[in-house]
Amino acid sequence: MKELVDRWQTRAGVWLAMRPMRPSDAPLVKESLNKLSANARRSRFFASIGEFSDDTVRQLVTVDPQQACALLVLRTDNELPTPIAGGRFVCNENAQECSLSVLVGDAWQGQGIGRRIIQALLHEASRRGLRRMTGQVLADNQAMLRLARSLHFVVLESANDDGVLRIIRDIPDERARQRGGLLGRVFRS
Ligand SMILES: CC(C)(COP(=O)(O)OP(=O)(O)OC[C@H]1O[C@@H](n2cnc3c(N)ncnc32)[C@H](O)[C@@H]1OP(=O)(O)O)[C@@H](O)C(=O)NCCC(=O)NCCS
Numbered sequence: 149m150k151e152l153v154d155r156w157q158t159r160a161g162v163w164l165a166m167r168p169m170r171p172s173d174a175p176l177v178k179e180s181l182n183k184l185s186a187n188a189r190r191s192r193f194f195a196s197i198g199e200f201s202d203d204t205v206r207q208l209v210t211v212d213p214q215q216a217c218a219l220l221v222l223r224t225d226n227e228l229p230t231p232i233a234g235g236r237f238v239c240n241e242n243a244q245e246c247s248l249s250v251l252v253g254d255a256w257q258g259q260g261i262g263r264r265i266i267q268a269l270l271h272e273a274s275r276r277g278l279r280r281m282t283g284q285v286l287a288d289n290q291a292m293l294r295l296a297r298s299l300h301f302v303v304l305e306s307a308n309d310d311g312v313l314r315i316i317r318d319i320p321d322e323r324a325r326q327r328g329g330l331l332g333r334v335f336r337s
Pocket residue numbers: 187188189191192248249250251252253256257258259260261262263264283284285286289290291292294295296298
């Protein structure tokens with residue numbers, strides 16, 4: 149995956165950049181995670197986390213690029229780039245399906261950042277030939293459910309009534325489309 153995934157300006161004129169997460173991001177990511185509201189922590193991690201420890205943060209920022217894709221969004225117009233959001237997918241054992249999670253800092257929500265992250269993850273999943281993306285969302289997380297539905301995820305009720313819903317969507321087969329495009333050009337020529 150190329151290093152810089154996306155760069156854009158918010159409506160307020162703040163420059164943001166999205167790129168793959170690196171292990172060296174741990175100290176800054178830890179600082180940002182520890183500023184999250186209780187609600188954002190619960191919505192993302194399904195638990196009331198107090199302080200994020202070095203170990204937890206190390207696990208979050210260290211991903212096996214073969215098995216997962218983790219993206220970080222940074223505010224880049226400060227002296228020190230500041231992580232403000234992130235998202236990831238992790239491939240399941242069958243390597244056809246991946247599970248999604250996303251987190252946007254409280255002050256940055258509702259500005260299209262979550263949407264951009266999920267779109268970038270869908271694009272990367274498609275590039276890798278994955279066929280389906282799933283996720284787990286708390287039943288009271290209207291923001292994520294609405295965003296997921298608008299990105300064509302289907303929301304499935306939980307079978308065991310644990311307050312967690314499953315979201316799921318198929319991923320377009322970009323590699324086949326590209327092969328089709330190439331074949332199409334060959335046939336047309
Ligand atoms: C859920 C979350 C990822 C959404 O990201 P975001 O950047 O705030 O969302 P966006 O600005 O991209 O919003 C896109 C759509 O989401 C929906 N949405 C966003 N915030 C919403 C809110 N507070 N209430 C209802 N719908 C909301 C809307 O449909 C919006 O569409 P619009 O742009 O047409 O209004 C973000 O709020 C978040 O990180 N929350 C805490 C952690 C979490 O819930 N993670 C998801 C579990 S894996």
